[in-house]
Amino acid sequence: MEIEQRIEQLSKVALFKGLTPTALELIARVSSEESHALGTKIFEHGDPGDKLYILLDGKVRISREIPGMGEEALTILGPGAVFGEMALLDEAPRSADARVHERCRLLTVSKDTFEDLLFLHKDLAYEVLWSVVRMLTQRLRETTDKLTFLSVTGKFE
Template structure:
């Protein structure tokens, strides 16, 4: 995905309405390739939440204990930069997900998430997911492997951006 320097990334597949939550999560990288029985188990532990435009989903520094998948609408991920203010890192749309780092560690949130427009999110609590993964080792293996691939892809993209910034003296 191309992005102009200083502009937020726009990710996700746009409106993917008219499908069940199970059908929606099956289209997302982190759940790709999971059999229907595993998808159903994930849907069973999650819940849907709606946020109004401008409503804060979480703030940088908050405890991270949930993972979010955008079913409809858009979410802005940003950080506060001293002397500058809010710096938008990404605008995520339906089909995108965020907060997955909280599934791995107990570190505070690394950015702020705001409803860029009214949005409907599928939310999974870390404790519920850990319980599920403890009792279903096959699901745990598949899901964690997908998560590793996702984080690897994001790290590579960050490395590419850092290289670009370093070679264009924009550091």
């Protein structure tokens, strides 16, 4: 994949939305591609978070194993989706499993490389910080809306 294509893919990711073209190019240059066959487990609940994934082609199922019940699919992601992004921001282990639902191709950014990049480019670190704030604010609003809906419909008491 050409660097311009990587920049385009990164610009669509919530975590990187609004970054300058220079910032996106820096991240694109440290990204890499992976391909996975159907049924492959990309990571599982409890694994250390070591990279972010952007789905270029195919589908990935995010799920959790429920004791006594089996796998509970939380969502199925398609091209353009991002997952594992919180691994770039904290030290917590993976909160779910990611399995290939349909053969896929991924663009990845490793945590160590990303941290090195932010250390070397303080302007990039500042841009990413504000992008993360916007992303988390949006997620909090969505969660509040969902909780409000559940409360109003009596499904959450």
